[in-house]
Amino acid sequence: MFRRLREANPNPTTELTYTSPFELLVSVVLSAQATDVGVNKATAKLYPVANTPETIYALGEDGLIPYINTIGLYRSKAKHVIGLCKMLIELHTSTVPNDRASLEALPGVGRKTANVVLNTIFKQPTMAVDTHIFRLANRTGLATSKTVLDVEKKLLKNIPAEFMLDAHHWLILHGRYVCQARKPKCGECIIVDLCDYKAKTV
Structure with a gap:
């Protein structure tokens, strides 16, 4: 089964658009019960303006919402993302941690989101x-x-x-x-x- 899938697509990757581990983390949080296409449309406007924990945290929930209000559950996701940014700044020197426990401790990050980041960014199986x-x-x-x-x-x-x-x-x-x-x-x-x-x- 996997031999055939590999032959058809030798280098598969996520359809979320990102240029850093932090962008991928935020995009995966935003993608819960939403499509990758919808998330990419929102982040195409957000990331040129703010794409670090500090710059997104500076927006605050009210400043973030206009960028992501086309995504389902955007109010709770805005709260999660701002909280996530705060924790990254205060506990992880603004870098995305590479272990499950630290990732799952972040607001809006469950087991599935942690697995996506660990696999895609840190190449963990x-x-x-x-x-x-x-x-x-x-x-x-x-x-x-x-x-x-x-x-x-x-x-x-x-x-x-x-x-x-x-x-x-x-x-x-x-x-x-x-x-x-x-x-x-x-x-x-x-x-x-x-x-x-x-x-x-x-």
Whole structure:
């Protein structure tokens, strides 16, 4: 399965637009229950104006909201981002920490967000399970469970080590564009013969 995904896309990466670890962290926080496209549109206006913990913190919640108010839950996200900036400045010399405990202690950063940052920025073999990966893992039989954490643990156990670093991006892109929720594009799927999904559309 992963050999085919690698052949089709040798260098997968996030679709969020960023130029620094801090920008990626903020973008991932903003992307909760929102699309990467929507987040990129907002940050394309925000980051040229403020893209460090100090400059975003200086905006305050009221100054940040006009940049992100096209994103769902923008008020709570503004609060999280400002709080996150404050903690980075005070506790981490304005740098993004490279360990899970420190990341998850930041406002708005849960296990999934921490995993994205650890994997994408710090090249750690983590698995950030979002709705796409949860669906894909259960459908294919790659990792079946009713809980996100259990799927994450099973994926980490089942995916061969040589593919682990890029596995998160291969799975999320496949779930986003091929193994879609309402009508999976099984006719276009390069791993269809390896998949356990009984309701295939072919």
